[in-house]
Amino acid sequence: MAKKEEFVQSITKQSEDFSRWYIDVIVKADLIDYAPVRGCVVFKPDGYELWEACQRELDRRFKETGHRNAYFPLFIPESFFMKEKEHVEGFNPELPWVTEVGDEKLEERLAVRPTSETMVGHMYSQWIHSYRDLPLLINQWANVVRWEKRTLPFLRTSEFLWQEGHTAHATAEEALEETLRMLDVYVDFVETELAIPVFRGQKTPSEKFPGAVATYSIEAIMRDGKAVQAGTSHYMGQNFARSFNIQFLDRDNQRKFAYTTSWGLSTRIIGAMIMVHGDDRGLQIPPRIAPTQVIVVPIGPPKARERVVNAADEVVARLRKVGLRVRADAREDLSPGWKFNEYEMRGVPLRLELGPRDLDAGQAVLVRRDNGEKLAVALSDIEERATGLLEEIQKSMFERARAFREEHAKQAASLDDLRQAVREEHSFALAGWCGKDECEAKIKEETGATSRNIPFAPPAHPERCVVCNSPAAHVVWFGRAY
Amino acid sequence: MAKKEEFVQSITKQSEDFSRWYIDVIVKADLIDYAPVRGCVVFKPDGYELWEACQRELDRRFKETGHRNAYFPLFIPESFFMKEKEHVEGFNPELPWVTEVGDEKLEERLAVRPTSETMVGHMYSQWIHSYRDLPLLINQWANVVRWEKRTLPFLRTSEFLWQEGHTAHATAEEALEETLRMLDVYVDFVETELAIPVFRGQKTPSEKFPGAVATYSIEAIMRDGKAVQAGTSHYMGQNFARSFNIQFLDRDNQRKFAYTTSWGLSTRIIGAMIMVHGDDRGLQIPPRIAPTQVIVVPIGPPKARERVVNAADEVVARLRKVGLRVRADAREDLSPGWKFNEYEMRGVPLRLELGPRDLDAGQAVLVRRDNGEKLAVALSDIEERATGLLEEIQKSMFERARAFREEHAKQAASLDDLRQAVREEHSFALAGWCGKDECEAKIKEETGATSRNIPFAPPAHPERCVVCNSPAAHVVWFGRAY
Numbered sequence: 023m024a025k026k027e028e029f030v031q032s033i034t035k036q037s038e039d040f041s042r043w044y045i046d047v048i049v050k051a052d053l054i055d056y057a058p059v060r061g062c063v064v065f066k067p068d069g070y071e072l073w074e075a076c077q078r079e080l081d082r083r084f085k086e087t088g089h090r091n092a093y094f095p096l097f098i099p100e101s102f103f104m105k106e107k108e109h110v111e112g113f114n115p116e117l118p119w120v121t122e123v124g125d126e127k128l129e130e131r132l133a134v135r136p137t138s139e140t141m142v143g144h145m146y147s148q149w150i151h152s153y154r155d156l157p158l159l160i161n162q163w164a165n166v167v168r169w170e171k172r173t174l175p176f177l178r179t180s181e182f183l184w185q186e187g188h189t190a191h192a193t194a195e196e197a198l199e200e201t202l203r204m205l206d207v208y209v210d211f212v213e214t215e216l217a218i219p220v221f222r223g224q225k226t227p228s229e230k231f232p233g234a235v236a237t238y239s240i241e242a243i244m245r246d247g248k249a250v251q252a253g254t255s256h257y258m259g260q261n262f263a264r265s266f267n268i269q270f271l272d273r274d275n276q277r278k279f280a281y282t283t284s285w286g287l288s289t290r291i292i293g294a295m296i297m298v299h300g301d302d303r304g305l306q307i308p309p310r311i312a313p314t315q316v317i318v319v320p321i322g323p324p325k326a327r328e329r330v331v332n333a334a335d336e337v338v339a340r341l342r343k344v345g346l347r348v349r350a351d352a353r354e355d356l357s358p359g360w361k362f363n364e365y366e367m368r369g370v371p372l373r374l375e376l377g378p379r380d381l382d383a384g385q386a387v388l389v390r391r392d393n394g395e396k397l398a399v400a401l402s403d404i405e406e407r408a409t410g411l412l413e414e415i416q417k418s419m420f421e422r423a424r425a426f427r428e429e430h431a432k433q434a435a436s437l438d439d440l441r442q443a444v445r446e447e448h449s450f451a452l453a454g455w456c457g458k459d460e461c462e463a464k465i466k467e468e469t470g471a472t473s474r475n476i477p478f479a480p481p482a483h484p485e486r487c488v489v490c491n492s493p494a495a496h497v498v499w500f501g502r503a504y
Numbered sequence: 505m506a507k508k509e510e511f512v513q514s515i516t517k518q519s520e521d522f523s524r525w526y527i528d529v530i531v532k533a534d535l536i537d538y539a540p541v542r543g544c545v546v547f548k549p550d551g552y553e554l555w556e557a558c559q560r561e562l563d564r565r566f567k568e569t570g571h572r573n574a575y576f577p578l579f580i581p582e583s584f585f586m587k588e589k590e591h592v593e594g595f596n597p598e599l600p601w602v603t604e605v606g607d608e609k610l611e612e613r614l615a616v617r618p619t620s621e622t623m624v625g626h627m628y629s630q631w632i633h634s635y636r637d638l639p640l641l642i643n644q645w646a647n648v649v650r651w652e653k654r655t656l657p658f659l660r661t662s663e664f665l666w667q668e669g670h671t672a673h674a675t676a677e678e679a680l681e682e683t684l685r686m687l688d689v690y691v692d693f694v695e696t697e698l699a700i701p702v703f704r705g706q707k708t709p710s711e712k713f714p715g716a717v718a719t720y721s722i723e724a725i726m727r728d729g730k731a732v733q734a735g736t737s738h739y740m741g742q743n744f745a746r747s748f749n750i751q752f753l754d755r756d757n758q759r760k761f762a763y764t765t766s767w768g769l770s771t772r773i774i775g776a777m778i779m780v781h782g783d784d785r786g787l788q789i790p791p792r793i794a795p796t797q798v799i800v801v802p803i804g805p806p807k808a809r810e811r812v813v814n815a816a817d818e819v820v821a822r823l824r825k826v827g828l829r830v831r832a833d834a835r836e837d838l839s840p841g842w843k844f845n846e847y848e849m850r851g852v853p854l855r856l857e858l859g860p861r862d863l864d865a866g867q868a869v870l871v872r873r874d875n876g877e878k879l880a881v882a883l884s885d886i887e888e889r890a891t892g893l894l895e896e897i898q899k900s901m902f903e904r905a906r907a908f909r910e911e912h913a914k915q916a917a918s919l920d921d922l923r924q925a926v927r928e929e930h931s932f933a934l935a936g937w938c939g940k941d942e943c944e945a946k947i948k949e950e951t952g953a954t955s956r957n958i959p960f961a962p963p964a965h966p967e968r969c970v971v972c973n974s975p976a977a978h979v980v981w982f983g984r985a986y
Binding site: 059071118122164 | 539541544547548553555556572573580596599602606607614623627630631642646649663
């Protein structure tokens with residue numbers, strides 16, 4: 023029988039080596055395995071299930087905001103990329119090219135899509151004729167490929183899964199409104215479901231999407247103080263419409279170029295969730311997204327087994343009836359202690375222990391993953407108490423993450439301050455920036471931090487650029503990024 | 505305002521040219537568009553929605569039978585294909601190869617997956633160690649690519665969407681049982697949800713999956729008498745386990761090769777649904793799978809508009825409350841007649857017309873897409889009546905398709921019979937077959953028909969091979985295939 027210590031030994035402590043902790047947890051919890059293709063991974067069932075939960079919650083929000091799903095081809099002809107200069111330059115080094123099929127060479131190389139603006143742009147130019155065809159609001163769930171030299175499961179893999187929304191509008195105002203609406207949808211999803219507080223804002227020009235007029239992002243801070251860009255929404259203006267000739271006849275009988283947007287969120291969000299909530303015992307999955315919200319563990323001596331297992335099944339059925347995702351682990355060859363560790367490591371938010379003495383007392387013991395609190399609860403109230411506790415856990419996970427973020431969001435009046443904040447204090451740093459690329463580059467060079475975004479509502483308003491001391495054009499969050 | 509005739513004109517009659525009818529319907533109903541990459545299409549929102557409905561119903565069945573979803577890489581190293589000789593020979597001509605990334609040549613070519621047995625086999629060899637790890641029951645939802653010279657939307661495209669199940673078992677019996685269980689899951693899905701009756705049986709050796717020991721299929725007959733293979737389930741024996749070294753330590757402490765299966769169903773099923781149920785007015789979508797089950801059309805003069813539109817909204821809300829997928833089309837610039845044609849063409853199973861006189865009488869008019877029947881129904885009973893009618897439509901669509909199949913399933917005692925059946929009578933033909941590849945090839949050459957499958961329960965037992973007259977080893981369905 024496996025022992026408690028095995029677990030503790032097998033996961034590196036966060037304080038010791040956060041990156042190793044991350045890999046240990048992912049492997050131990052069976053989320054991902056490395057594949058025999060450079061930069062690629064396999065999403066194992068427990069990892070993929072987290073993505074399915076994200077899909078469910080995001081897809082619902084997309085449909086509620088009027089979007090419909092479609093599917094565009096994986097392959098993009100080389101000539102399409104050439105139509106948007108900034109776009110091709112941005113993606114070219116990462117593109118895998120199909121050059122032959124069977125034994126035949128292709129006349130034109132086909133890129134495996136890194137994103138679908140060009141293909142969608144071409145199709146939209148066929149579909150959009152009149153203002154009546156607008157807005158066109160489409161989302162795609164798909165795999166995309168951007169070749170990576172260094173792999174980090176979930177966060178940086180050559181192939182990853184994502185959704186990419188692509189919309190076209192008659193006016194700049196409507197397109198910009200859509201761009202920001204979808205950023206808000208991401209905020210709502212990430213904060214409500216994943217309990218990850220984020221900073222929303224606009225990317226600096228050097229960090230924006232190749233071909234976009236403006237890119238907006240949500241940025242989250244991990245437990246090691248590093249940043250993960252959790253979702254982006256791009257306002258393209260008429261750039262792609264001009265490159266792909268997306269024109270429409272407006273109400274005033276004039277032909278005009280449409281205004282387009284795109285927005286994407288990928289499997290990297292799962293990496294962020296792990297790094298925001300996980301601790302030395304393993305994963306912590308927020309209840310709203312958890313594939314298993316309650317794990318029921320029957321305990322007690324062999325002679326009580328039938329009784330407790332039957333009672334456990336009954337509790338499972340009752341909790342399922344009120345919509346909870348719950349299962350029992352009644353395996354005989356593993357000890358309760360082993361199971362407690364196992365499901366703590368896997369991040370199940372709530373454990374329900376049930377033994378013969380509990381049954382005699384008409385109760386069960388509920389144990390919270392987030393703070394370890396143990397509560398004896400009357401079986402007659404089990405539905406209400408479990409549901410209530412899951413809500414409390416969700417809330418307290420978000421609050422804890424928010425408090426962490428407050429503590430790790432510093433203000434920097436100088437480059438030294440900034441370096442100190444991001445390197446010593448494992449924090450984000452808010453700084454004034456003049457708007458020049460050189461100053462941004464210097465910050466990266468000197469501190470390792472990149473600009474995260476220009477917040478919509480900065481908590482302070484420094485007046486000078488942290489590098490050149492000229493007047494600040496923007497207030498920017500800087501952080502070391504994954 | 506568009507006229508009724510426009511529709512009738514724009515769809516070719518089935519009797520005139522079935523293939524053109526098919527393309528007309530798909531384009532007119534906005535399901536698919538051709539993409540600027542050879543053999544590739546775009547699944548537009550109305551087409552993709554049908555696939556989402558299939559995914560929902562299949563995924564539920566997979567999970568109920570103990571399977572979990574995972575995701576494996578898109579790219580497969582060339583050396584992997586080489587490990588299974590029959591497999592590589594079967595797929596090689598259709599494989600797109602990635603040979604370079606950015607400006608760099610790859611050391612080993614990567615195939616874009618046509619199916620994932622090789623990649624899954626490699627991973628399973630890492631994951632499976634003991635009999636405790638078996639059975640391993642995994643499904644993947646993914647895009648796959650098999651280069652096609654002639655494109656037929658849904659039925660034959662270079663890239664398509666599908667699910668592929670991959671399982672590993674400790675014994676041949678269990679693996680074979682799984683293979684047939686999943687064939688039954690397909691039958692249940694296709695017959696229950698899509699109202700398509702199918703013949704289940706085993707593929708002849710020349711038609712089996714490259715690398716399999718045995719392939720089982722379900723075969724459906726289209727309204728033009730041609731066959732569509734609607735799903736396949738493969739028993740691999742130990743073939744892939746030997747090629748990829750999937751070994752486990754059994755209870756008896758012996759290392760053994762596992763037995764594997766795979767099974768797949770793709771977006772081509774949507775093409776089959778269209779060709780089985782569609783008629784000269786357009787699509788007919790079975791209620792259980794229809795994204796819109798009831799379309800509510802408010803009618804009447806402008807002065808009654810507000811009243812009928814409000815009543816329509818109320819009906820929509822009431823029907824949604826009982827779980828129906830329903831919406832109203834209250835657009836002012838289109839006539840009721842135009843809408844009637846539009847939604848008939850789009851295959852919405854039930855139309856609900858609501859005018860001021862209906863409201864005065866406390867009723868609505870329900871019109872069935874399948875047989876055109878019109879029923880005045882009391883608004884007070886609308887939930888029950890609409891639900892009941894949708895069930896009836898589902899049932900009657902299946903019965904009609906089954907009757908069609910009975911009429912188009914002939915028996916052939918000679919090659920002439922067989923030719924007559926498949927070419928003149930647009931039917932399947934049941935014939936005896938000696939088991940020799942030459943005789944099967946001759947049938948194809950002489951009649952254009954291929955073997956569909958060897959039915960588990962043939963309706964007759966011819967004793968002689970239809971070609972060489974030697975004793976029949978098998979009874980086989982033949983048909984001209986898409």
